Amino acid sequence: MTKKTRNWKPQTALVHGGTLRSGFGETAEAMYLTQGYVYETAQAAEARFKGEEPGFIYSRYANPTVDMFEKRMCALEGAEDARATASGMAAVTAALLCSVKAGDHIVAARALFGSCRWVVETLAPRYGIEATLVDGTDIANWEKAVRPNTKLFFLESPTNPTLEVVDIAAVAALANSIGARLVVDNVFATPLQQKPLQLGAHIVVYSATKHIDGQGRCLGGVILSDKKWIDENLHDYFRHTGPSLSPFNAWTLLKGLETLPLRVRQQTESAGKIADFLAEQPEIARVIYPGRDDHPQAAIVKKQMSGGSTLICLDVKGGKQAAFALQNALDIVLISNNLGDAKSLITHPATTTHKNLSDEARAELGIGPGTLRLSVGLEDTDDLLEDIAQALKAVK
Ligand SMILES: *Cc1c(COP(=O)(O)O)cnc(C)c1O
Numbered sequence: 001m002t003k004k005t006r007n008w009k010p011q012t013a014l015v016h017g018g019t020l021r022s023g024f025g026e027t028a029e030a031m032y033l034t035q036g037y038v039y040e041t042a043q044a045a046e047a048r049f050k051g052e053e054p055g056f057i058y059s060r061y062a063n064p065t066v067d068m069f070e071k072r073m074c075a076l077e078g079a080e081d082a083r084a085t086a087s088g089m090a091a092v093t094a095a096l097l098c099s100v101k102a103g104d105h106i107v108a109a110r111a112l113f114g115s116c117r118w119v120v121e122t123l124a125p126r127y128g129i130e131a132t133l134v135d136g137t138d139i140a141n142w143e144k145a146v147r148p149n150t151k152l153f154f155l156e157s158p159t160n161p162t163l164e165v166v167d168i169a170a171v172a173a174l175a176n177s178i179g180a181r182l183v184v185d186n187v188f189a190t191p192l193q194q195k196p197l198q199l200g201a202h203i204v205v206y207s208a209t210k211h212i213d214g215q216g217r218c219l220g221g222v223i224l225s226d227k228k229w230i231d232e233n234l235h236d237y238f239r240h241t242g243p244s245l246s247p248f249n250a251w252t253l254l255k256g257l258e259t260l261p262l263r264v265r266q267q268t269e270s271a272g273k274i275a276d277f278l279a280e281q282p283e284i285a286r287v288i289y290p291g292r293d294d295h296p297q298a299a300i301v302k303k304q305m306s307g308g309s310t311l312i313c314l315d316v317k318g319g320k321q322a323a324f325a326l327q328n329a330l331d332i333v334l335i336s337n338n339l340g341d342a343k344s345l346i347t348h349p350a351t352t353t354h355k356n357l358s359d360e361a362r363a364e365l366g367i368g369p370g371t372l373r374l375s376v377g378l379e380d381t382d383d384l385l386e387d388i389a390q391a392l393k394a395v396k
Contacts, residue, residue, distance in 0.1 A: 018071025088207020109136025172200025
């Protein structure tokens with residue numbers, strides 16, 4: 001039995017949405033750790049394979065626990081349909097490759113998560129799909145990059161790690177004007193603080209590894225769009241290439257969704273206070289935070305995001321040495337390249353997540369030797385402020 005999700009606000013949908021309760025009436029979502037399904041009769045198997053009878057066939061195709069996760073994500077995102085994947089990168093790769101074919105052209109914002117950039121810049125051209133990377137913050141750059149064979153636009157907003165913001169509605173309008181599609185990687189905003197489908201995007205992808213799990217346990221991803229696009233473009237790819245999410249991880253992510261609004265609210269509130277504190281410190285050259293008035297695209301933030309961010313980008317004066325000193329002096333905040341976790345995490349993009357880019361490509365993205373990305377966790381805000389204050393003394 002699936003509950004109706006009509007008119008539910010996010011906090012309700014995230015607790016009850018998509019629940020498929022078995023005959024035992026369990027309270028918590030059941031974990032169906034099964035590869036396959038059995039049929040009463042040979043005729044029933046035939047009918048199910050023909051699609052004449054509903055039901056599950058094989059867990060590479062679909063699984064009840066994974067189904068609950070997909071339905072709950074649809075309820076949150078306001079999407080008609082979804083497919084869950086084993087990782088965020090499996091979701092991004094499927095969303096992009098299922099939208100184009102050899103001879104097509106992709107325009108993407110150059111500020112992309114490292115692996116997303118590899119898919120667009122390195123993998124896609126191997127199959128005859130050309131890509132142009134642009135500075136996504138100016139719509140004129142997107143317009144200039146359009147070719148007669150442009151079929152897909154791809155962006156991430158806010159971006160990793162410099163939290164640049166791209167005008168999603170403007171790029172969606174451009175995509176619609178030429179009959180192309182827009183894929184938005186909405187990880188940094190979370191499904192609560194930005195609704196790309198409402199802004200005109202056609203496909204939204206998440207790494208559920210980040211805020212959706214939010215407790216550092218498992219990888220996962222999800223692609224959300226209209227039913228027609230999923231049926232026509234994604235369905236067969238999924239069945240036959242198998243990027244499927246494990247039922248165990250789907251269950252973990254379902255539990256993550258229950259507390260997502262509470263966690264994101266708390267983490268954003270803390271991050272706002274920490275960003276304001278950092279902006280006042282003499283050791284810090286620059287703070288980029290989507291909730292502050294001095295954010296380079298503050299007007300677009302106001303237009304398309306309903307909250308700030310759980311992430312902060314900062315530049316420490318004194319370059320790499322000072323950035324390393326600050327990281328090493330932190331007690332509570334851990335050095336890790338993950339984000340969206342209950343634990344506060346800090347990373348130095350130039351030597352970790354963005355180490356494969358050339359110096360010029362990094363400079364273009366605003367990633368300097370002193371740049372750090374801080375993902376604010378669920379610890380007490382005052383404890384975090386105190387930890388950062390004591391660590392800043394190590395920089396002096
Ligand atoms: C982490 C991340 C991904 C990749 O997700 P995985 O679950 O690690 O595969 C893609 N895009 C963005 C913006 C991310 O932060």
